[in-house]
Amino acid sequence: MNDLSFPILTVIVLLPAAGCAVVALLPKSRPDIVKLVGFLFAVATGAFTVWLGFAFHAGEPGYQFVTEHAWIKDFGISWLLGVDGISLFLVVLTGILFPIALGGVKVHRDVKAYTAWMLLLEAGCLGAFLSLDLFVFFLFFEITLVPMYFIIGGWGYDNRVYASVKFFLYTLFGSAFMLVGMLTLVFLSAKGHAVTFDVRILTERNALAPATAQWVFLAFAIGFAVKVPLFPVHTWLPDAHTEAPTAGSVILAGVLLKLGTYGLVRFGVALFPSAAVDMAPLLLTLAVIGIIYGALVATVQRDLKRLVAYSSVAHLGFIVLGTFALTNQGVSGGVLQMVNHGLSTGALFLLVGMISDRRHTRQISQLNGLQKSMPVLAAVFTVVMLSSVGLPGLNGFVGEFLVLLGTFITRRWFAVVATAGVILAALYLLWAYQRVFHGTPTGDNVGLPDINWREAAAVGPLVVLIVALGVYPKPVLDRVNPSVEALIQHVEKATGYKQPAVAEGHSLVDK
């Protein structure tokens, strides 16, 4: 347990919020100062999260750096923050992606409002990942909607209004279910105890009757499934991604979607172990459909951003698959894949943004031969694409492999079908690459400037992490695993479920 007198987690959540307030006070006429201040706040927050990553004690399953302040005593609501292996790297990922999105992408109008919204968004994301109080989690979870809504609606492309409203309503629709579920859970768990929103206590109590738990779990699952997004509630995503400005897409894909998968692990599986076990087949089925269907639909997309958006549907399917495999490998792989997807899809959106900045189009049919004029950008794109395809040696493979392996040992045929999705991933990405980068450039595709220093500085750290996590994922896994193991043990204790024990010289397949 890490007990510091310095409330590091509170600082991490409030620093970007303070940044938002400071930016709001700056003059609108000086976008350069606004931009710098906003960027510095994001960098400082990022530095704290990275420091958190190093200060975190590997090998400990429980929450670290816990801070608790009572807030609404009567309802047992408190400012309760803590971090464990499951949330740690999502916090670090958020800390890294925001300065990249703020510093690496140009904004064309109203820098002040944009920067303020981005910082508020960052505070919301970090708060959601760090809250151990269900109520506060829900607040942060909902807060993120507002800045994202304005960012898409205010700085997006042509069809931004439709996309932003759809995004907002869709997610809100899911949240309504979650709110009901949350209140039901809290008040049903309170029989004979004080009312509390403390996730640790609620997890420990596990007070719901299995039949009730299923319904409440379902309410949570709908809320998170929309966010993930899981088939068939995914259609807000392609629109939101396509219309969002580059930085919005980076954050949406890199961080916001993870609120859904993180929620499924932290609040779905942990709070409702028996329901998670019972309902696993449903979620596994939807996940596998998402993997195949997302890839299939991505293949025929004409807009590059839409294509990447559908690839997210497939990739997030892998994460849900691993989560509900309910094995160490599956869940750890899923958590790792959340980070991996944030890095590689974040980078993909940055790169697509660079292309559309130069060409003012994202239509694949309008692009060709870009490798000729932009060899470096093409090389970076290749690395990121191969990471997304799941090439061993790059980060995407490790997570995907663990997910599939972890699923195979419990739900063999789900894993087999999902593995077929790996073939499709290669197809749609390589085909898109061929159409956009290969061939002889014609028309406006001739003589485009290659990646510049600002862009390289934005995407560079992501590429480094893509390689590093592929070659040596151990530091991450060593921190993720203990918490995941504790979670699985919790599920095993609460239900009759037992994850298969694989050991040398002991076959699972043949008894």
Add this chain to the structure above:
Amino acid sequence: MLDHLWLIPLMPLAGFLLLVAFGKRAGDPSAGWIGVTAVAGAFLFTVLALFALLGRPSEERSVDQVLFTWIQVGGFKVSFALLLDQLSVTMALFVTGVSTLIHIYSVGYMKGDPRYPRFFVYLNLFVFSMLMLVLGDNLLVTFLGWEGVGACSYLLISFWFERESAASAGKKAFVVNRVGDFGFMIAMFLCFATFGTLQYTKVLGDLDVASHSTLTAIALLLFLGACGKSAQLPLFVWLPDAMEGPTPVSALIHAATMVTAGVYLLCRMAPLLALTPGVLTFIAVVGCLTALFAATVACAQDDIKRVLAYSTISQLGYMFLAVGSGAYVAAMFHMITHAFFKALLFLGAGSVIHGLHDEQDMKRMGMLKKWMPITWATFMIGWLAISGVPPLAGFWSKDEILLNAYYKSPVLWGLGLATALLTAYYMTRQYRMVFFTNERWRPEAAADKPELTEPEPVGEHHEEVEHAGHGGHGAEPHESGWLMAGPLCVLAGLAALGGLLTFYLHGKPVLEQWLEPVFGDALHQVDATTAQKWLFSGLAVAAAAVGIAFAYSVFERRRRLDAFEPAVLQRAWGIDAFYAAVIASPGKALAAFSAYVIDAKIVDGIVNGAGAVVRGGGSVLRKLQTGYVRNYALGVAFGATLLLGWVMVRSGVGG
């Protein structure tokens, strides 16, 4: 050396990193020499490792070295570890050796290419990946190399990406290989679930915990992976197209090294395969059919590289035939000799293409013997070696395979012999068309000979390659410089003398003696008498002789170049077209249906429909569609409060 095995893959990795950082500054030819040095260093360290192994008693010739823990979660642990034993050192030796020669050749061949440094970046990365594949101590590290070489293959096939055909070929290679990788991945999952580990020595030492059906499944799945990588039926379609890559790439990746990875993988798993005789038979049949099928196609190709590509598929089929017959040593033997003579032939073809200023159509070649004496002389050795003429390398290894195949089944042997005949025929055809007959590369030649002006077969690729440094058409052919001719000579020597590996030392062939401890009981022993062996050899030589003589008669007497070349063979039995019709088109249609009907109309249609219903829902709801999301949010909050109240009342908390 055995304590520092990591030095072997480190060399090309260091070369790769160095070239990424400074390749552009080093330029042409320094970047090339950096690449050569790195790979030559790996070769040197491999030789040292070989001697170190030789210095040990034969039962201690297996060194396992853990570098670091790669992935560990729960009971699943995979180390980044290297395994050096007789099998991996043999493979690593010819991989690094042939790679060094081809790197040197490339320094000359790629001269003047605008992306010269990048070529060596990819090539060094390839050698590193190949070494990981070979030296991996577990299936996952091998898979790392397996996918790495696949990615490099993709990058190098589409190296001249301006050409649409090159870009498509690269993508096709990667995607088709993924089908095989699917098998490899499931095989790994099954291995882990069964044995709790992916380490070769542990899996193979623990085979009795698994049932026969599990072992069969693992063997079949690995074979599926091997079929992709080694271009066997039905997944061979990517290899002929892969000829779009620069010729050194075809020689190194698509003939000598990468495509043999499937054979290597199966040899690694030999003890497992030995327990699944049904799968072995299946492998032998697929290999044999592939060998025969590809040989028929090679007879009708006009592109100098496509002939060699189909020939490679055919020769790989021989290797699978050997594996299926339990003759792992013969498979490895043929893999080595094939690496020598096929690399030689490809590099020779590259020299011809270079000398003729990027001409690949054999119908526009001829009489090059006069203009390119070194290329001709070395190509001749390659031609005789692959045709199975003693005492050149190909004769010995093919002979071994056919002998073993006979004891598996006389039918397989018969088909193998027919393949040998066809091999001799199509290689003689190529040899004659390129180096003899008449000078059809002269611009006026085409007009003189009406039978040579037939329309180009569909799908060929004669667009101008942007390949600076090569002059335009019309100039006279020239012999290549020593950078290219030197490696040709060395490979010619190896192709001539490779048969020495089967010479008897202490009562047993050298290679068999060396590799035997790896395969152990899995190795199928043939107990043929000397007379029988002579008989089989005699028949094999006769087949070669008939094939050569027949080709001579066709191309000398009648001078007809399209004598036995029906269109169905030119189009490879229409298999590619069949896949396009049966898999690609319906696949595309399904994807389009999913995207434009299911997703846009149904799934999203319901969502938008629900929105429309709300909007049109009468005057009571009119307030909700004022356009401000805020109002919706308030609505949701209000609804939630009501629900909350209900929940509280029901659960007795509020009351």
